[in-house]
Amino acid sequence: MYYLPCLWAFFACAAFCLVYNIRGKILPLSSFGGALGWFVYLSLNFLNNDIFQFFFATIATAVYSEVMARIYKKPATEFQIVALLPMVPGGGIFYTMEYCVIGNNEMFLKTGLHTLGIAGALALGILLVSSLFRIRSAVPGTKK
């Protein structure tokens, strides 16, 4: 059952393209990045560690965005901003807040730290790919 969540991720990203005013052929391409990221996340289920899953899924989307940006000569942000959205831990923030409101301190801390871990995995994934692609474009003779 991989395809249905990936399909929803695609549609969610496509709707976000309208919010961010991304039009034309970039719209399906960046939305596909979101679906790709979620596919990587789901297919790494055997790791049983969702922070690692998020990390690798972020790397996949970030590499996809950088490659697409170079093919189509567009800013990489344009792809990345949309493609990363399915991985943003919106659920984690919400459940953390809900536990806080209920007064379940143990679960509040546990969920909060887990959400922070996911956010860190996303940041680290972007960091890694962004720095690697910067090395490549800094090599003399290669065009940016």
Next chain:
Amino acid sequence: MDYDKLVSMAADAGYLLIANGAEISRAEESVRRIFYAYGAENGEVFAIPTFINVSVSTPEGRPVTAIRRIPSRRVDMGKVDRANDLCRRVCRTKPKFESVEREIRRISAQPVFPFPLQVAAYALVAAAFTLFYGGNCSDALVSFLCGAAIRPICSLLERLHVNLFFINVAASFAAAAIALCFANFNASLNYDKIIIGALMNLVPGIAITDFMRDIIAGDLIAGILRFTESLLVAAAIAIGAGIALTAMRMLWGV
């Protein structure tokens, strides 16, 4: 060459990029390339998400500086794209300053999607993310309404010049309240999935993606600003939804 016009044009180009959500390194590099293209190699530029400062020394040694404050930023990748293309073209063909200024004004005046379509886009985002997080079709329908409520509230409060933090609290509160009202009358709804889906509209995507890219590029202040911004917005979203949840518990004991 008219250095006043060069500096003013470069500042406008940088402003256009940053105000619509480009990374700081992109804006700074675009300005620097424009200076190179027109032969002003000693041009300097410093930008953070709220401010851009551009300066050039004329051959006589007179410094020419322009400063632009960037009071509000929004994400409009279409404009970033156009502005980026314009900067590349300027560096290649070195057109007259007047025509570049005209082009910059044209790009910044470019219309976004009409308001009803924006509302529809927010509603679609909410519905699609509810389905993505595992909600069913009736959840998505309620989420569609919550998402549609967010955009009018945001634009109304923006018109009243309310600060960003409170706008997010209010929008998040409204979306959560609508979801909880529906959930109160129909217990089969997954109110958590609805609220999470609707609140994805408010998530500061640009801050999250750009802050690491900015820090990696060496723009530490810009990265810290964006990080702070994303923390503030996340807190605002959580507070808004939290108020709604608490209020509903007290009213109905959901």
